[in-house]
Amino acid sequence: MATSCNIRVIARFRPLNAREKSGDQDQVVVQFPGEGTQLIMNQGGNQVPFTFDRVFPPDTHQEEIFEIVKSTVDDVLNGYNGTIFAYGQTGSGKTFTMFGSEDKDPELAGIIPRTNVHIFNKIAEDTSGSEFTIKCSFVEIYMEIIKDLLNPKNTNLKIRESKANGIWIEGLTEEFVADEHEIMDLIALGEQSRSVSKTNMNQRSSRSHSLLILTIEQKSKDGSIKRGKLNLVDLAGSEKVAKTGAEGQTLEEAKKINQSLSLLGNCIHALTESKREHIPFRDSKLTRILQESLGGNTKTTLMITASPHVSNVEETISTLKFGSRAKTIKNTVKVNSQKSAAELLAIIGVLTKELSSLKHYSLSLEKLVEYMKSPEYIPGSPIPEQLLCLAAPPPPAATSPTTTATSNNNTSTPSKASNRHSTALTSSPVSSPAGSASHRHSVALSTPLVNSLAAASAGVANGSGGRTSPSSENGTPSLYDPMAMVELTMQIDRIKEENQQLVDKFKDELSEITMQYESTKEELQQVRSQLEVTKESMRNADQESKSYKDAERSLKVEVENRELRITSLSQQVDDLRILASQVIHRLKYCEVEQENKDLSKRLQSMVENERIRLTAAVGSPQRARKSISTNGITSPNLSSQQSTPNTHIPDESITSISNNTTTDTTTSDSTANQEDEESEEFNELRIQLEQSESEKKSLNEYNLQLQSEASDMKSQEFKLLQEIKVLKSNGDLQLQEHLLFKEDVAMKSKLQQTQITNLQSELQSLQNKLNQEKQYKQKAQNQQIEISSKSNEIVKKLEEQNQSLQLQVDKQVCENEDLQQQYSQLMEKCQDLQNELTTAQRLLMNRRAVKVVRSDEKSMKRAYEIKLDFGQQFLKKTGKKLY
Numbered sequence: 033m034a035t036s037c038n039i040r041v042i043a044r045f046r047p048l049n050a051r052e053k054s055g056d057q058d059q060v061v062v063q064f065p066g067e068g069t070q071l072i073m074n075q076g077g078n079q080v081p082f083t084f085d086r087v088f089p090p091d092t093h094q095e096e097i098f099e100i101v102k103s104t105v106d107d108v109l110n111g112y113n114g115t116i117f118a119y120g121q122t123g124s125g126k127t128f129t130m131f132g133s134e135d136k137d138p139e140l141a142g143i144i145p146r147t148n149v150h151i152f153n154k155i156a157e158d159t160s161g162s163e164f165t166i167k168c169s170f171v172e173i174y175m176e177i178i179k180d181l182l183n184p185k186n187t188n189l190k191i192r193e194s195k196a197n198g199i200w201i202e203g204l205t206e207e208f209v210a211d212e213h214e215i216m217d218l219i220a221l222g223e224q225s226r227s228v229s230k231t232n233m234n235q236r237s238s239r240s241h242s243l244l245i246l247t248i249e250q251k252s253k254d255g256s257i258k259r260g261k262l263n264l265v266d267l268a269g270s271e272k273v274a275k276t277g278a279e280g281q282t283l284e285e286a287k288k289i290n291q292s293l294s295l296l297g298n299c300i301h302a303l304t305e306s307k308r309e310h311i312p313f314r315d316s317k318l319t320r321i322l323q324e325s326l327g328g329n330t331k332t333t334l335m336i337t338a339s340p341h342v343s344n345v346e347e348t349i350s351t352l353k354f355g356s357r358a359k360t361i362k363n364t365v366k367v368n369s370q371k372s373a374a375e376l377l378a379i380i381g382v383l384t385k386e387l388s389s390l391k392h393y394s395l396s397l398e399k400l401v402e403y404m405k406s407p408e409y410i411p412g413s414p415i416p417e418q419l420l421c422l423a424a425p426p427p428p429a430a431t432s433p434t435t436t437a438t439s440n441n442n443t444s445t446p447s448k449a450s451n452r453h454s455t456a457l458t459s460s461p462v463s464s465p466a467g468s469a470s471h472r473h474s475v476a477l478s479t480p481l482v483n484s485l486a487a488a489s490a491g492v493a494n495g496s497g498g499r500t501s502p503s504s505e506n507g508t509p510s511l512y513d514p515m516a517m518v519e520l521t522m523q524i525d526r527i528k529e530e531n532q533q534l535v536d537k538f539k540d541e542l543s544e545i546t547m548q549y550e551s552t553k554e555e556l557q558q559v560r561s562q563l564e565v566t567k568e569s570m571r572n573a574d575q576e577s578k579s580y581k582d583a584e585r586s587l588k589v590e591v592e593n594r595e596l597r598i599t600s601l602s603q604q605v606d607d608l609r610i611l612a613s614q615v616i617h618r619l620k621y622c623e624v625e626q627e628n629k630d631l632s633k634r635l636q637s638m639v640e641n642e643r644i645r646l647t648a649a650v651g652s653p654q655r656a657r658k659s660i661s662t663n664g665i666t667s668p669n670l671s672s673q674q675s676t677p678n679t680h681i682p683d684e685s686i687t688s689i690s691n692n693t694t695t696d697t698t699t700s701d702s703t704a705n706q707e708d709e710e711s712e713e714f715n716e717l718r719i720q721l722e723q724s725e726s727e728k729k730s731l732n733e734y735n736l737q738l739q740s741e742a743s744d745m746k747s748q749e750f751k752l753l754q755e756i757k758v759l760k761s762n763g764d765l766q767l768q769e770h771l772l773f774k775e776d777v778a779m780k781s782k783l784q785q786t787q788i789t790n791l792q793s794e795l796q797s798l799q800n801k802l803n804q805e806k807q808y809k810q811k812a813q814n815q816q817i818e819i820s821s822k823s824n825e826i827v828k829k830l831e832e833q834n835q836s837l838q839l840q841v842d843k844q845v846c847e848n849e850d851l852q853q854q855y856s857q858l859m860e861k862c863q864d865l866q867n868e869l870t871t872a873q874r875l876l877m878n879r880r881a882v883k884v885v886r887s888d889e890k891s892m893k894r895a896y897e898i899k900l901d902f903g904q905q906f907l908k909k910t911g912k913k914l915y
């Protein structure tokens with residue numbers, strides 16, 4: 033049931049800070065007289081009093097504050113929505129009050145950490161066997177942008193409103209928490225993303241409004257659910273930019289903070305104006321989020337924080353005025369509960385029983401009316417016992433379903449519907465001893481009518497022949513009594529009214545069931561959409577895993593290709609190695625060549641020496657030149673030959689040349705023959721030299737070629753080795769990455785699979801619930817239709833019956849009047865006769881006394897006896913006595 037309660041306002045003053053203390057000591061402008069609900073501000077010599085639900089001076093401990101606000105937390109644990117929010121000037125202690133001190137001293141812990149501990153302590157104390165689920169969200173409103181502090185990438189969130197869920201932030205992270213430490217961890221995580229800056233007024237000033245939302249859901253054993261939402265709000269502080277020294281971004285922030293706080297003030301103002309219909313909640317994100325907390329379905333506590341120093345007197349007065357206004361706002365709160373299937377079944381059970389009792393009763397009435405209409409019935413004749421039994425109310429049920437549901441429920445608060453139901457039932461005008469709701473109702477319908485009929489039949493059965501006085505002796509109204517008829521008509525009206533009430537009640541219950549059905553439908557819709565989203569993400573994951581598989585396949589192919597390439601490269605390398613060894617072999621050969629070269633050098637020098645010797649022998653350089661030119665040898669040639677030393681000359685020639693040279697030096701006057709011989713020899717030598725020269729040249733070339741080839745191959749080999757290395761390391765890396773990725777994908781898909789299974793089972797249960805509720809609804813609708821048609825029928829029949837009874841009564845009344853007249857005449861006659869008889873008897877007695885016997889006395893006595901007989905018979909017939 034909804035109840036109304038005011039917003040609770042608590043004022044807290046912080047101690048003077050170092051800056052305030054450094055000035056004039058006597059600058060505190062607030063006094064705290066009385067019992068902790070009043071304070072007096074000294075503003076320019078004026079004493080301005082303020083009253084709040086509680087007022088806390090600067091030396092108040094954090095624990096004392098929590099002791100006062102914890103009732104709001106308890107309310108949330110009982111299924112209400114609750115909000116605790118701190119409002120005040122910048123640096124006045126809002127964050128200190130809500131979160132506590134930065135140095136993590138447990139004594140200085142604020143409302144939020146204490147709330148977390150309190151919630152889990154309460155849950156631990158619970159013995160009802162309820163199942164608790166707690167979810168935590170943390171957001172900030174910075175420059176009119178809502179940011180999810182548990183997922184900072186999730187920004188610019190939208191506020192939504194729905195009938196079932198009220199106001200909520202779309203896409204906000206909700207983390208399930210199992211203890212207070214998990215909440216504190218989430219807060220610590222969120223704090224990392226919060227916007228704070230240093231200002232002249234506060235070393236760590238909040239530049240945004242922060243909101244911690246704890247949703248507590250408890251499912252009791254019978255399946256009913258209670259859901260409470262606790263908002264813990266630390267607002268950014270209002271500030272005078274001249275004081276805070278805000279500039280640049282801080283100035284922009286200050287403007288936005290002041291603007292949103294002023295819009296909050298507008299809403300508070302509008303809410304406290306009796307004639308205002310429109311409250312501008314939609315003007316800012318803050319007011320929209322706090323909409324339910326201001327005049328809605330939330331138990332709200334406002335903490336106003338202020339400085340006691342004279343330098344802040346204006347801001348403090350403004351804060352106190354804000355609190356005073358907020359104090360007058362009334363919220364209408366109710367427990368957020370959802371009936372269990374058992375409770376709904378119990379209601380249906382009660383309705384079904386009532387319906388069957390009504391059916392039973394209407395059937396018996398029908399039979400009674402039929403009987404009364406039938407020719408068997410003679411007005412005034414006794415009604416058969418059997419029919420009266422039928423018309424009597426049905427026996428009470430052994431146990432009322434409502435009672436069963438309540439006792440099964442085993443909770444101190446019975447469900448609203450069953451409660452309302454039993455209230456409606458106990459308000460029936462006629463009470464029954466059995467106490468059953470349906471029974472009581474039936475008695476209310478039947479008792480007066482049946483009593484009247486029974487009384488009438490009893491009157492007839494008494495043998496008075498229907499001619500009774502308007503009111504019988506025991507005071508039971510008779511059918512022939514017009515007063516009884518009026519009473520009957522009133523009864524019928526009452527029955528009609530009750531039927532209408534019953535129908536209205538059924539309608540109410542039906543609409544409630546319909547509402548529940550609608551909300552369940554909405555929930556189901558949400559679950560369906562969630563499922564769709566999950567399916568979509570699953571599809572995406574499938575797609576992703578497919579693409580990953582493709583990538584994996586192509587990677588495998590690439591790896592295989594690379595392995596093939598590596599094999600071919602290593603083959604090439606092997607070939608190159610063989611080639612290199614060949615080259616090395618050749619190079620070794622070249623070393624031999626080098627030796628040859630040295631040898632040829634030596635030979636060359638010997639040839640040169642020989643030439644010099646020959647020149648000297650010829651005597652003149654011209655002759656020597658001539659001789660040389662004749663033999664085809666010129667100096668340049670020789671010199672060129674000198675520059676190419678790699679000429680192979682056989683050892684024997686060298687020996688002979690050397691011998692010749694030795695001989696030549698001893699015989700300076702050698703002959704021309706000798707010269708010719710020498711020149712021939714020289715020519716031979718030259719030819720040999722030329723041959724060896726060309727051979728050497730070609731060898732040199734080949735050598736150079738081989739060297740360049742070898743170096744090429746070496747560089748190629750080096751390159752290839754490098755390439756192989758890179759390929760191998762790349763391949764390894766890719767393979768490793770791929771394996772990790774594969775594992776990750778497998779895990780993700782597993783997780784998603786379980787999520788899907790969970791969602792599917794949830795969906796299934798919701799669908800079952802929905803089907804059940806549909807069935808309930810259908811049943812209730814059918815019952816309602818049946819009941820209303822039955823009640824209409826009953827009313828109709830009762831009206832008809834009433835009319836016919838009225839006619840009969842009118843007829844009877846007429847007859848009665850005639851009979852009354854006859855009766856009075858007869859009574860008069862009877863009275864006369866009685867008088868005569870009495871006189872005659874007296875005479876007779878007198879005569880007996882004087883013992884005088886006369887002959888005519890006998891005939892006189894006979895005549896009196898006859899008259900007496902007649903009178904007695906008449907009295908016997910009418911059932912009347914003589915007075």
Ligand SMILES: Nc1ncnc2c1ncn2[C@@H]1O[C@H](COP(=O)(O)OP(=O)(O)OP(=O)(O)O)[C@@H](O)[C@H]1O
Pocket residue numbers: 045046047049090120121122123124125126127128129133134234236237238239267268269270337
């Ligand atoms: N009751 C108190 N006892 C001791 N120190 C306090 C109290 N209230 C506030 N303080 C100190 O005053 C300083 C400012 O407090 P706090 O940051 O809570 O102010 P605020 O109102 O949240 O400011 P803003 O709006 O700029 O964020 C802090 O250093 C805090 O520790």
